[in-house]
Amino acid sequence: MRDLIPSDMKDNVFPVPIRYVDHLSDDVGASAPVIGAGLVVFVSDGLPVGQAYIEGSENLGALAARAVLPETIQHARNVMQAPIRNRDVSLLICTKDRPDELARCLASIPRQSLPPVEVIVVDNASAGDDTRRIVEASGATYVRENRVGLDYARNAAVRAAKTEFLAFTDDDVVLHERWLENLMKAFDRPEVGCVTGLVLPGELSTPAQLIFETHWGFGRGYKRRDFGPDFYRQSAPFVAPAWLIGAGASQAFRRQVFDDIGLFDVRLDMGAAGCSGDSEFWNRLLHHGGTCRYEPTAVSWHFHRKEMKGLAKQIRQYMSGHVAALLVQYQNTGNLGNLWRILVSLPKHYLQKFGKWLRKEATSDNIFLRDEILGCLNGAWYVLRRWKTPAW
Template identity: 70%
Template sequence: MREPIPADLKDIRFPVPIRYLDLASAEVDTGSSALSEGLVIFLSDGLPVGQAYVDKPENTTALALRVVQPETVEHAHQVAQIPLKNHDVSILICTKDRPDELARCLASIPRQSLPPVEIVVVDNASAGDGTRRVAEAAGATYVREDRIGLDYARNAAVRAATTEFVAFTDDDVVLHERWLENLMKGFDQPEIGCVTGLVLPGELSTPAQLIFERHWGFGRGYRRRDFDRHFYRRHKRHKNPMSMVGAGASQAFRRKVFDECGLFDVRLGAGAAGCSDDSEFWDRLLHHGHTCRYEPTAVSWHFHRKDMEGLAKQIHQYMKGHVAALLIQYQNTGKLGNLRRMLMSLPWYHLKRFAKRLERGATSDNFFLKEEVLGSLQGAFYLLGRWKMQPW
């Protein structure tokens, strides 16, 4: 049975092609061909520096001039020239019942330009022994965490790591060969406690994957950004837009920030509230005076859920986790902007989109509105019932 899809995707042919074009290639330099459809990602020295969706024929040179900023290319070149000072880093991966995806992720680690000191795989109560066998075959340290929840697993990974820095990725991610090196180069100032990276789609083979990438994706653009105490204070009246910082699928930390700020809150994340454990932790870092940096030259690829039913459940969990995190951030900091977001901004945002849906029908930006609203409500009740629970 064919899955229902939004009206604005009915004329799109799947899979949507993802095409990588080097700016130094003759195809881009001469504009000798036209691009007709799909996602086009431009490369400079092997690193993505700009992208665009194309739905009609467009000259390659003209497209590159439109979407690639000179300062982005220059930044990628500068990062390549920076000497690497921070080598003491572990790669941490938390997983549950996905040995095939884990094997694919682990296979991208030996190609890293900066080899990690250790790889730690935390198995969050998988049913069989496939996860252990895959981890051990890759030479990783295998840790079993039987308490269900991503953040029990993440905290177990932090405790198991022996290095000054720790870098998290997910089992459904593949890493660019310079991912770890460029994350570590981001720690060039002592106040930087976290560095995140650019996460691109691994494929766009189904409507569900395209919807996720367009409206919920992990990419945060091609410009480096620092989120510091000035950013934190600027949003004092309102909830800090922490999703701008990056994605939990690509993040590294100084190990000592966990000693100062605590570990991941086990009330959040997959297996608990469902999401926003990473953004809540970034908010906590900023509250304690640290800086979070988004570094777009630290590149990885995420393979989104392929089916609409799975995406609907994921979005429900995302909104459940988002609202739970707002309450936790209020609990931790007393910032009323978190309550304002939950009680005023978010309901108004949903109401406007509901009105648009009544007027224009279900499109990809509001197709899962019911899941968003129900997830938001459930998130509030979920966290209030765990208000006094120990966070880690």
Template identity: 40%
Template sequence: MKATPFRPYKVLNLELSEGIPELLPDGRYQGIFLVVWWHRIPLGALEILTQNSPLSPAQLTQQILPAITLPVGDRLLEHGFKASLPVTKAQLPQDFPPAYSALISLQNPLQKLSQQLEQIQIPPQSSVSVIICTRDRPEQLQHCLRSLQNLHHQPTEILVVDNAPSSDATKNVVAQFPAVRYLLEPQPGLSIARNTGIQASVGDLIAFTDDDVEVHPDWIFRLQQGFHDPRVMAVTGLMLPAELDSEAQLIFHRGVGGPGWKYRALVFDSEFFEAMKPFGVPAWFVGAGANMAFRREVFNKIGLFDERLGAGASGCSEDSELWYRILAEGWHCRYEPAAVVFHYHRKELEHLQEQSFQYMRGHVTALLIQFAKYHHWGNLRRLFVALPRYYSRLLWNALIKGFKGRNMTLITEIFGCFSGIGFYFSRR
């Protein structure tokens, strides 16, 4: 049987303050990935198949309401709508059941939401250095730098770390932006480049994004707000797809889009860390390396990025390993969905395969590094018990249903796990 040609999804951003339109079908697309906003605050998202349109404004409203109810309640009410931390076989205090009647009784809840967010104070000593580490992707970098020019709150400085380039193309792009500082790091490795940027920066807060990202105009301001609690040493934000034009992009998007708190703020604290320590603390849930910021002081307290991790070395997990150390030392990490970036996922399936291999190699390497540093046995439990069980289930499912969709990258992920063990012992 001939495979059905892939049709892309249209990414559509809907600002509620501008009204809800009629949603008309467009045969060029399989569906719409609709992100719902209120005065530049992301409230939720939903997928609408083309076959289920057209939708009148009233019909679209009925679909939007369930998608935004929990995030709105999370912002406005103390109890009933808070996201649960990702714990396994461990009990943490749970929030009360959603108090929908309390939310319905609020007058003008969306207006209150805007006011509440604007009342969050930016802490003192919150100047920001933005660091972008890049290697031979000048066109993507140019788009990223243009988006940074549109920030409503400009950072103290923007640094581009050119990591082991093969030409002067990146340097020439940076020269087009007089306010951006260029740094050459000849030794390859993302963590090495990140550390070079940290050591050259001056800001109280150090924010990282990637060259394949465009930032929302409020990005810096929302990251700064996330540090209002002095116990928070790292803040991450929401990563939305800039496009879903290929099957690889859709698979990646659905793979990273699962957490139920995606549009609700969440604090990862010591209680979470201790509850999950016997099972392997899932620090990767804290966020994405393309959208993260740190207090400068945390690098003095716990050290810089581990240079065995990240692209150009193990493959990834330099970000989650640092979040792990922050939590292990008793500090907090905050996920703040109001801090938004738009990411251009890799378009080609072969590139997604390679990325999946690198992800799992880096993840396994990080588990072994974390165990060597802290002797937390949960890291080995995840490596030798949880991951084999997880991939056994997926492999069995793939043998029955086929290696398609999420299962396309399954074999490369498994090879990545084995490669991570070899990589760690070769770099101890």
């Protein structure tokens, strides 16, 4: 089944075009042209401010009226006009055996409107010497971490950095020129300990990439949102959905946060349980009274996996890490909402998906059902076997 194109995507023509349109251009007006299927992203002063995916043909002006909110444009302008008060920031990248993707990511850093004080690349036990050569050619600092696991690498990056703020991105990401500047501008209150940014798809060239973007993507919309004590308290009975905060591919922290609540839990993420080291850390920050902020003007592009086989593996890792993180969060906080999600919410969710699967409805939403369930079981087993393992 994983080799099939889901029934709800058979009419798509690949690659799916991604069009960037200035919302004030002549094309977005009373006589706006009709455009074909694809993803349309509207921009204002170079910053994305709204998007819409269309399957047929639609008038561009009508699409802009529906997708772009005046308050979103005003927020983007306010951020652009705000002074930069936080400049003491390191840019940190963790990588393993992806030299080409890393080179593409590093190439986007010199264009940053706010140059980082330092760029540190942590090589998480890559084979060969290509990663080192690429890092040294870019002028970044190379750090080797031989313990395999993304959170071992993240923690090595935190220890190596020397600045007040630490910004993380991934090796399969390209950064908007104002990404770092706008992340730093969002730290405008002392209680904001973490800021995440908008992550758009770098391409939608295959069914696997479209499935990921549709059901698993990193985009969190175009409105700034704060996740603080009220969010954590109100959602505690059913576990705070920290995964709504953003994506680990675009996040920044005050260094003080790591001093206060510890480092990333090495039982999570790639090389361990599979994923969710970032959302567990956000959950921990919320539990200790901090605030996480989603800032949509801090824009980057992620290049999703192209092959269905690779996406299936990624989804297993995502669900494995998700359940593992819930158990770690219960261990750390005693919040029974984490167990409620594992024992009640997720089984109910998968029973509904299984019903569709039995009816042979191979849609993009359930085509990886087996991988999701196996991932959940693996995550629970992984953490329970390491229940007393030190977190870092």
